[in-house]
Structures are given as C-alpha cells and as structure tokens.
Amino acid sequence: MGKPTGFLEYERQTGKERLPKERIVDFHEFHEPLPPARQKEQGARCMACGVPFCQFGGNLNGMASGCPLNNLVPEFNDLVYHEQYGQAYKRLQKTNCFPEFTSRVCPALCEAACTCNVNTDPVATKENERAIIDRAFAEGLVVPHPPKIRTGKTVAVIGSGPAGLAAALLLNRRGHSVTVFERHDRIGGLLMYGIPNMKLEKSAIERRRKLMEEEGVVFRTNTDVGRDQDAKEILASFDRVILACGASRPRDIDAPGRDAKGIRFAVDFLSEVTKTLLDSDFAKVPYELAKDKNVVIIGGGDTGNDCAGTAVRLSAKSVVQLEMMPKPPEKRSENNPWPEWPRVLKTDYGQQEVIALSGNDPRIYQTTVKEYIKNEAGEVCAIRTVRLEPKKNKKTGRIDMVPVKGSEQTIPADLVLIAAGFTGAEDYVMDAFQVKKTGRNTVEDTGFASSVPNVFTAGDMRRGQSLVVWAIREGKEAAREVDxxxxxxxxxS
Structure with missing residues (x-):
C-alpha cells in the first residue's frame, strides 16, 4: 500500500511546467517529469484504502467517479513506491491499452475520487501513470505482441480514434485479422487532429501505430467509408464490422450574421493547425489563421481551452472565451460531495497563457452570442453578446439559461471559433450501413451490437461525446462482444 504514513509525510507534487511565456513559442509538450525520488514519494502517498473509489469507474449522481478502465491504481502506485517500474507497467497494461494517451489527456477521474481528496490533496496518480509508461517505452518494455495463432476471422474497424484502436488491438491479439479504416491521412481521430500537439505529441500516436502494425493490424488511411468506400463491400469482405467513427458533428451556435466569413468550428481550426505543423515537420506555423486577430471562442470546455492556447501560439491580438454557464465555485459545494466529480473552477493551460500575456482571464461567464456583426466585405468584425441568468422552467422543472434584457455588449472579433460540443455521429456512415439511430444521433445498440447483423459499435458513436478514457473502455468492451x-x-478482458 505504498508507505503506511506516506500520505501524512509527503505533499502532493507534480512535474514542473514550462512557464506560459516560454512555452507559447512552440507547439511541444510543456509538462516535465518528476525526478525519480519525488516520483517514489507520490507512490508512497497512496493509502490502499479499504474502498478504492479511484478504480471504481461507475456513476454517482449522474457523474463518473473513478477510473472508467478500472485501473488497479493502489497496486501500481505501490509498485512506483518500491521502484518496480517493470511490474508497474505489467499491472497497468492489464486494464489500459494506451496509458501514453490517458496519462496526458485524461482529466484524472481517479484523482477526483481519491480518498486523500477528502481532507487534503489527492495522490498524483496521473503523474505516476505517465512515469510508468514513459519509462516502459524508454527501457524497451513496450514491444509488439503478435498472435501466435490466427483464427481465420476478419474484422473491419471503421474509425481510428481511441475506441477503434482499442478494439483493433485486442481483437488482433486474440488472433483475428483486423483492418482499420480511417478517412484522414493519419490515424488517431481526435487524438491526432482534435487535441493540440502541446497536449499530446503526435509522435506518441505514430509510435503506437508502428507497434500495432508490427502485431499485424492493417491501417487504411484516406479511406472514407460510406463515401469513397462502399459499406456493402466491407460487409461482404469481413466477418464483423465495428463502427467507431466518433461523435464528430459539431454543435452550431446560430444567430443573425452566422454566414459571415471568419466563423469556424473549433475542431476544423485545430485540425488545420496540427496538419500544417505535421506536414511541414513543424517548419511552417500557420500564423495567418490568427495573427493580429481578435479571437472569440464560444464554449468553455477543453476544446475551447485548446483553441485559446493555439490562438496564443499563432500570435492572436486578443482572446476571449464565452461560457454559457455560471462561474464554478473554487471549492466543492455541499451538494457536490466527494467522491463525485468536483464541479469546481479549473484554469487550464490555454487560459493560463492568455492570463500571462494580457493579465486578464479570457472567460466571460453566463454569456452567449446574440449576433455576428459583418463588415462590408462580409467578414465577421465583432459579435454582440447577451448575458444569461439561470431560471427554473415551470414546465420541465429544469434550470434554463435565459437572456437578460438590456445586457447586450459588443466585442471585437476577427475570428470566431465555435467550441460548443458535438451533436452525435455523422449521418452518412450510419446510413451507409443502414443501422438504426437513437434520438441523440448515435447508433442504437444492444450490448454493442447494432440493429444490423454482424455490425457493432463503440465509443462516442455509441454513447455520445465523451472522454478518451471512456472511448478506450468502449473499444475494449466492444472487442469482447465481437470476439x-x-x-x-x-x-x-
């Protein structure tokens, strides 16, 4: 259980980050690892408590609590404390196919549910996970595991995001022959083009791709199933099909003037930046997308924050981020007790960088767009905002955010990025396979099986917009059902 008194002796500590003004000059990861001695102390802090909510992975009051992958957190924390990193890696890979991804982009639901979080700071489990997998790669412990025997069965996976990759990895290791179809030029889905490089180095995805290819997985990129690849041909060529195309249809924010030039969906913007960097081996930075522009981001989530950090690196003149909901409290409220996910204020890296440059938090809460204002050339030049207030809907009983009369303001805007989430999967793939849909525009399923024989589904395409860690769990469970x-x-398992 680590050190019995470790949580009393050592404070929570995570690796240093390059200062905002230093890191915004490039697109590389800025989080540095802890020295081995300090990492050992973080493993020592784990209490191995009687009920480890950190690995629970269920729902409490409608919110996730603990790791959806049911990572054996106390066990690998203990192994970090004893500096048995090889064993820690073996323990970690039993539940997590891709710790090199989750240890970078997961919001650490395990830490939110940590028992230490009741009275002090949680164990730095995410930091420990990253130390385990990074050392495993450095020491050559992560090697291909091609199956010794092939079953003769074939599986097509449509989509190469975390759900598709997890399903492909497990089914291939089981002995089935797996082909992954990806419409973009690189695998990874939103891991590749939706998450900026400074948050997740794309070399990590390419490294994993090489390992999977050495194990026998076939990747077919630049193949858009349902458009340039007929779904009927795939159904005829493979024994099973898994639809794992994500929930990539962006939610629009419609208002007068929406047709103005310079209004983009956030993921399209982030994708263009990443692709330009990768295609040029980081020699070309697409400054023209935001340089000297007033950037307004609509949406206060992770994608909005990623847009803020990206805009800063592209030399934006100013960055403003609109958030419809009220500002969260700095500490848990009484109706949000541990071990629920804490609904508290979080200032992420992009917002930190804007604050460091301008001295102001870019976020404006309880505010949305009322009108996009165009210049004579039809380009967006400003937006008119309106403040919102929470009011209970008498018919539904829910709290609605209602515009406040007379609260309008005008903000300069040369580039507007809509980061308001997603509204389900794109229709053309589901239509091509003729699967039934839910009211949320996802694939209707029974135990990951769609309404069409031999066609399964996983990830955001099944459950709707969610986290990378949930997508990996979905891929694992779908693989089990297909097998x-x-x-x-x-x-x-």
Missing part, C-alpha cells in the same frame, strides 16, 4: 460472437466464447 464472443465470432468464437462462441471470449477470454478478452
């Missing part, structure tokens, strides 16, 4: 349908039994 069961092919073989009559399964030993996948």
């Amino acid at each position: 069961l349908s092919l073989m009559g039994y399964t030993n996948l």
Whole structure:
C-alpha cells in the first residue's frame, strides 16, 4: 500500500511546467517529469484504502467517479513506491491499452475520487501513470505482441480514434485479422487532429501505430467509408464490422450574421493547425489563421481551452472565451460531495497563457452570442453578446439559461471559433450501413451490437461525446462482444 504514513509525510507534487511565456513559442509538450525520488514519494502517498473509489469507474449522481478502465491504481502506485517500474507497467497494461494517451489527456477521474481528496490533496496518480509508461517505452518494455495463432476471422474497424484502436488491438491479439479504416491521412481521430500537439505529441500516436502494425493490424488511411468506400463491400469482405467513427458533428451556435466569413468550428481550426505543423515537420506555423486577430471562442470546455492556447501560439491580438454557464465555485459545494466529480473552477493551460500575456482571464461567464456583426466585405468584425441568468422552467422543472434584457455588449472579433460540443455521429456512415439511430444521433445498440447483423459499435458513436478514457473502455468492451460472437466464447478482458 505504498508507505503506511506516506500520505501524512509527503505533499502532493507534480512535474514542473514550462512557464506560459516560454512555452507559447512552440507547439511541444510543456509538462516535465518528476525526478525519480519525488516520483517514489507520490507512490508512497497512496493509502490502499479499504474502498478504492479511484478504480471504481461507475456513476454517482449522474457523474463518473473513478477510473472508467478500472485501473488497479493502489497496486501500481505501490509498485512506483518500491521502484518496480517493470511490474508497474505489467499491472497497468492489464486494464489500459494506451496509458501514453490517458496519462496526458485524461482529466484524472481517479484523482477526483481519491480518498486523500477528502481532507487534503489527492495522490498524483496521473503523474505516476505517465512515469510508468514513459519509462516502459524508454527501457524497451513496450514491444509488439503478435498472435501466435490466427483464427481465420476478419474484422473491419471503421474509425481510428481511441475506441477503434482499442478494439483493433485486442481483437488482433486474440488472433483475428483486423483492418482499420480511417478517412484522414493519419490515424488517431481526435487524438491526432482534435487535441493540440502541446497536449499530446503526435509522435506518441505514430509510435503506437508502428507497434500495432508490427502485431499485424492493417491501417487504411484516406479511406472514407460510406463515401469513397462502399459499406456493402466491407460487409461482404469481413466477418464483423465495428463502427467507431466518433461523435464528430459539431454543435452550431446560430444567430443573425452566422454566414459571415471568419466563423469556424473549433475542431476544423485545430485540425488545420496540427496538419500544417505535421506536414511541414513543424517548419511552417500557420500564423495567418490568427495573427493580429481578435479571437472569440464560444464554449468553455477543453476544446475551447485548446483553441485559446493555439490562438496564443499563432500570435492572436486578443482572446476571449464565452461560457454559457455560471462561474464554478473554487471549492466543492455541499451538494457536490466527494467522491463525485468536483464541479469546481479549473484554469487550464490555454487560459493560463492568455492570463500571462494580457493579465486578464479570457472567460466571460453566463454569456452567449446574440449576433455576428459583418463588415462590408462580409467578414465577421465583432459579435454582440447577451448575458444569461439561470431560471427554473415551470414546465420541465429544469434550470434554463435565459437572456437578460438590456445586457447586450459588443466585442471585437476577427475570428470566431465555435467550441460548443458535438451533436452525435455523422449521418452518412450510419446510413451507409443502414443501422438504426437513437434520438441523440448515435447508433442504437444492444450490448454493442447494432440493429444490423454482424455490425457493432463503440465509443462516442455509441454513447455520445465523451472522454478518451471512456472511448478506450468502449473499444475494449466492444472487442469482447465481437470476439464472443465470432468464437462462441471470449477470454478478452
């Protein structure tokens, strides 16, 4: 259990980050690892408590609590404390296919549910996970595991995001022949083009791709199934199909003037930046997208924050981020007790960088767009905002955010980025396979099986917009169901 008194002796500590003004000059990761001695102390802080909510991975009051992958957190924390990193890696990979991704982009639901979080700071589990996987790669412990025997069964995975990759990895190791179809030029889905490089180095994805190819997985990029690849051909060529295309249809913010030039969806903007950097091996930075522009981001979530950090690196003149909801409290409220996910104020890296440059928090709460204002050339030049206030809807009983009369303001805007989330999967893939849809525009399923024989689904395409860690869990569970349908039994876990 680590050190019995470790949580009393050592304070929580995470790796240093390059200062905002230093890191905004490039697009590389800025989080540095802890020295081994300090990492050992973080492992020592784990209490191995009687009920480890950190690995619970269920829902409490409608919110996730603990790791959705059911990572054996106390066990690998203990191994970090004893500096047995090889064993820690073996323990970690039993539950997590891609710790090199989750240890960078996961919001650490395990830490929010940590028992230490009741009275002090949680164990730095995410930091420990990253130390384990980074050392495993450095020491050559992460090696290909091609199956010794092939089953003769074939599986097509449509989409190469975390759900598709997890399903492909497990089914291939089981002995099935797996082909992954990806419409973009690189695999990874939103891991590749939706998450900026400074948050997740794309070399990590390419490294994983190489390992999976050495194990026998086939990747077919630049293949848009449902458009330039007929779904009927895939159904005829493979024994099973898994639809894992994500929930990539962006939610629009419609208002007068929406047709103005210079209004973009956030993921399109982030994708263009990343692709330009990768295609040029980081020799070309697309400053023209935001340089000297007043950038307004609509949406206060992770994608909005990523847009803020990206705009700063592209030399934006100013950055403003609109958030419809009220400003969260700095500490848990009484109706949000541990071990629920804490609904508290979080200032992420992009917002930190804007603050460092301008001295002002870019976020404006309880505010939305009332009108996009165009200049004579039809380009957006400003937006008119309106303040919102929470009011209870008498019919539904829910709290609605209602515009406040007379609260309008005008903000200069040369580039507007809509980061308001997603509204489900794109229709053309579901239509191509003729699967039934839910009211949320996802694939209707029964135990990951769609309404069409031999067609399964996983990830955001099944559950709606969610986290990378949930997508990996979805991919694992879908792989188990596919294996069961092919073989009559399964030993996948």
